[in-house]
Amino acid sequence: MIKSLTKEQEAKLPEFRDKWLKIGLATGPVNRKAAEEAIDLIYKVGGLEPPKIKIWLRSPLEGCIGAAILNQVWDQVRSQVKDQVRNQVWGQVRDQVGNQVENQVRNQVEDQVRNQVVGQVWDQVEDQVWEQVREQVLSQVWDQVGSQVGTQVWGQVVGQARNQVIGQVRRQVKDQVYKCGYGAHDANWLGFYDFFSSPDLLEKTTKPLKPMQDLAHNCGWWWPFEGAVILTEHPISITRDEEFRLHHDSKMALEYPDGWGIWAWHGIRVPKEIITEPEKITYDDILDEQNVEMRRIKLERYGLPRYLKNVGAREVARDERGVLLHTDRMNEWPGEDRDGARYVLVQDSSTDRQYALRVAPYVQTPSEGIAQTFGLTEKQYQPIQEA
Amino acid sequence: MHRQGDLLFVKVSEIPQTAEKQTHGIIAEGEVTGHKHQLSPGAQAALYLAAGIAYIEAIREAKILHEEHKEVILPPGQWEVRRQQEYTPAGWRQVED
Numbered sequence: 416m417i418k419s420l421t422k423e424q425e426a427k428l429p430e431f432r433d434k435w436l437k438i439g440l441a442t443g444p445v446n447r448k449a450a451e452e453a454i455d456l457i458y459k460v461g462g463l464e465p466p467k468i469k470i471w472l473r474s475p476l477e478g479c480i481g482a483a484i485l486n487q488v489w490d491q492v493r494s495q496v497k498d499q500v501r502n503q504v505w506g507q508v509r510d511q512v513g514n515q516v517e518n519q520v521r522n523q524v525e526d527q528v529r530n531q532v533v534g535q536v537w538d539q540v541e542d543q544v545w546e547q548v549r550e551q552v553l554s555q556v557w558d559q560v561g562s563q564v565g566t567q568v569w570g571q572v573v574g575q576a577r578n579q580v581i582g583q584v585r586r587q588v589k590d591q592v593y594k595c596g597y598g599a600h601d602a603n604w605l606g607f608y609d610f611f612s613s614p615d616l617l618e619k620t621t622k623p624l625k626p627m628q629d630l631a632h633n634c635g636w637w638w639p640f641e642g643a644v645i646l647t648e649h650p651i652s653i654t655r656d657e658e659f660r661l662h663h664d665s666k667m668a669l670e671y672p673d674g675w676g677i678w679a680w681h682g683i684r685v686p687k688e689i690i691t692e693p694e695k696i697t698y699d700d701i702l703d704e705q706n707v708e709m710r711r712i713k714l715e716r717y718g719l720p721r722y723l724k725n726v727g728a729r730e731v732a733r734d735e736r737g738v739l740l741h742t743d744r745m746n747e748w749p750g751e752d753r754d755g756a757r758y759v760l761v762q763d764s765s766t767d768r769q770y771a772l773r774v775a776p777y778v779q780t781p782s783e784g785i786a787q788t789f790g791l792t793e794k795q796y797q798p799i800q801e802a
Numbered sequence: 803m804h805r806q807g808d809l810l811f812v813k814v815s816e817i818p819q820t821a822e823k824q825t826h827g828i829i830a831e832g833e834v835t836g837h838k839h840q841l842s843p844g845a846q847a848a849l850y851l852a853a854g855i856a857y858i859e860a861i862r863e864a865k866i867l868h869e870e871h872k873e874v875i876l877p878p879g880q881w882e883v884r885r886q887q888e889y890t891p892a893g894w895r896q897v898e899d
Contacts, residue, residue, distance in 0.1 A: 570869060574837070574869040575869075578837075660870075682869075682870065705895075707888065707897050708832070763807070763871075764872075765806075765807070765868075765870060765871040765872045766870050766871070772886075772888055772897070773888050773889050773890065774888075774889050775889045787889070788886045788887055788888060788889075788897070789810045789884050789886060789887070790884065790887065791810075796803075797803055798803045798804055798805040798810065799803060799804065800804045800805065800874055800875075801804075801805045801806075802804075802805065802806045802807070802868075802871045802872035802873065802874050
């Protein structure tokens, strides 16, 4: 049982955090040969024959589509994906696999088998290691390593890159997103175990994970099948803001070699036009936007002073919670209050972002407005902590 | 009473009998951002759900994590999770983030 970390071990935590952040956010060409060797070992650790067919695709989207093809759910996917993308991937899969092999794969691979393979690899490797490490490490140590390596890497790699990619892919191809290994995007837990892999800690216990750690260096998302595997490339570029959120004000914040990727504004995925053509946003767009995050971004891209001026909003009241604004501009709209619309402009205490929340037209102060958004009176709304 | 973004944690005397214990710790997930309010993995706390409202039973102090917001620490006890609502002329609508 490891009861505590030595000073020397503790001093290494930031090193592991940085190492795995680098792996998780790596860009550029991968070493395919190294990745394929790692894949063979992963299968072996899982008690399986290494896959003969290794298909490389260029992005998680292509990977999802490729996996769907191999899963014979092509008909379901067809309607969800644009022809152009579909044909490209289709061609690529065909080229690499060849018609004959492809038929063979199609015949051999069924959902059942695939799940079994994934489950088997997972059971053999991840679960066992997790349990064993947990048993051998006192909870304080676990938490300490977890917060320094796991959580921080999680925030930047999983919270930003991986979840954003999942969100974007999920819109386009639903089914395959959770049925894969994430390669570099598994950096958080791989890094966590990597810390314990030094000879003075749990070298032997964590050894089965070594191939997965090696794979993370040279592979993005991957889909294991019996006899075949789909591997994908790293992004060609990732740009982030000073708080490590995906962000770029003129190009994709995360871009893969096939040109697919993510447009993001301070960590929020947005349609391309919001980034490339902010001047085309109108104040009607902003008022019409139902989603508050998107409204905030549109407002930010449009410019707050310009927006307020354009809607003719006037300041009604101001207190420590924000500014209450009133506009009569929407009075003539169907279904609108004749008393006009009131918004509270607030600053988020964690992110410093400015939000506009609509409140009832009879609200008199920003504090009253905020309390009301939680169904409380101004007197009742007394949070002792706001984050 | 503690607040984290669009969630307000309000202390209650009990969790409704009908509430179902959840096996995960995800309290709320942003539709646009994919960001989650969630119980910290090691937290000695359980998440319940009754009629669409989340409740938390914290045996010890429970950390609530979010990708963007600072962590919130709930003292032991029973908590109702209120989601922020925005006014519309047609009625209240849950704030989407």
